[in-house]
Amino acid sequence: MVVFFVGCDRQSADAQFETYQDRLANVLDISPQAPDDFSFPPFPPTRDLTLPVEDIRINLLDAYELRKCGLFNLIAERNSILGKVQDKTRQLRYELLFLNGLQHCLTVLPKDAELYNTLKDYQEQKQRLLPIYLWNMLTTGEEWRQQLTLHHRAFAPQKLYGFNEALNAYTYTQHLAERIKVTPATAQSPTQTITQTTSSSAPATTAAATQAVSTAQIDRLLSYQEKLHPYHYAGQLFYSIEHATHWLNTITSMLTEQEKTIPCGENRNQQKATYLNNVFHKHFVTTLQPYLAQLDSQYQQIQPYLQTLLQPPRPLDSPTFTQYYQYYLAGTQHQAFRDATLSHVAFWQRTFKRCNIRVGSR
Structure with a gap:
């Protein structure tokens, strides 16, 4: 089980995700929620x-x-x-x-x-x-x-x-x-x-x-x-990907639940959508999106080597390692990370289209 703690390091990934969520929640006039505890396959002894x-x-x-x-x-x-x-x-x-x-x-x-x-x-x-x-x-x-x-x-x-x-x-x-x-x-x-x-x-x-x-x-x-x-490095990369996936899913879920409360359309006050757009650009586009892209890029560069080198040999009999290999090296975790990223971006694409906000505008 992993619990998220946000310390005094305001440059940490936790701090960046938390700030992004807090600003969104403030615009939506709701309370932010911390990501659920999560567990993932350990490296065997x-x-x-x-x-x-x-x-x-x-x-x-x-x-x-x-x-x-x-x-x-x-x-x-x-x-x-x-x-x-x-x-x-x-x-x-x-x-x-x-x-x-x-x-x-x-x-x-x-x-x-x-x-x-x-x-x-x-x-x-x-x-x-x-x-x-x-x-x-x-x-x-x-x-x-x-x-x-x-x-x-x-x-x-x-x-x-x-x-x-x-x-x-x-x-x-x-x-x-x-x-x-x-x-x-x-x-x-x-x-x-x-x-x-x-x-x-x-x-x-x-x-x-x-x-x-x-x-x-x-x-x-x-x-x-x-x-x-x-x-x-590799263990920290895997943890960072898991960590980002859970933050993204938590924030996307919060936004999706509030989607109908964001007024958009002709002759409607779109101030809330405008404020959300500002938060999106300031915190996600500027800091978090490059971070997610870097995690994705580095994983894709190193994963083929790890996948090949650590292919379980016979007669290794370790269900724990099989689970570790499938999750981190065969791509299960990475696919969940990419799905979480795409789902988050899809929310904004939907909202910008509905509110007629040009992507990239501030």
Whole structure:
């Protein structure tokens, strides 16, 4: 449940909507009404979203042999105390660096080397797990999770902070996801045991070849994560859209109920309609309409990336996340927001037409 509070910040979205409603109510000679309490789907807890990753180990003798192609030090670093407490982004970074190292080893080792087929198996298994590491990063990594958790404070008009940082991060992450994607044939439960097979017996459709990702490209992900840290952008955007929808519906309902009390027509005193028109232009057209347009524009720019990156993977079983995904990312909430905006504008179009007031006139 969410209750609206209007504090001393007169530039807040609440203050702007409240002022707009108060001025309209004053002209209509009625009491304004606060929006009803509302609830919306929360972002699920980490335990509901974490997908288990099979621990694929390489025996120490084989690992020692990897000194010949430069992979041993990376494995040793991962097994260190600091390596074992890496955050989710650095875990994904390690997996990508490891695959790069594996590919180098496969290039420099003789194909008849005893280690060669083992490394081919590791490569295939590791490629299959990359989307799981990416999913866990986006949904359970601290900075990334912070973006998606509902932030119960609406953006103020002209102060939608964090958009560029979030859009850049998700655009790049989507690019990275395309490079590490696996074919539908590999969309299996990560809890299933991945049996080791020789490269000659592995099905050709088991995994799509992971495109090489350079160290510099991998480290860019860390840079984006750092820039996300100060913000709760997506969660605040979702809350702001919900908040605006309820304010719009409340004000539109108030106006519609009073529609018949607004006299218009030939030889009738249209002073009330004129005053309402002035309030509409001063508060809605000048401040709120640009704010609503900004919310709409930013959502439409970032939503395709979120919708794709957060497509629920199998075998995730989280009704709460399914509800979250459908509401915020598949468009249910956004459609309600657009309907509320159109309904509000439709009231004014009806009234201006009935009162013969030219749109844009003051």
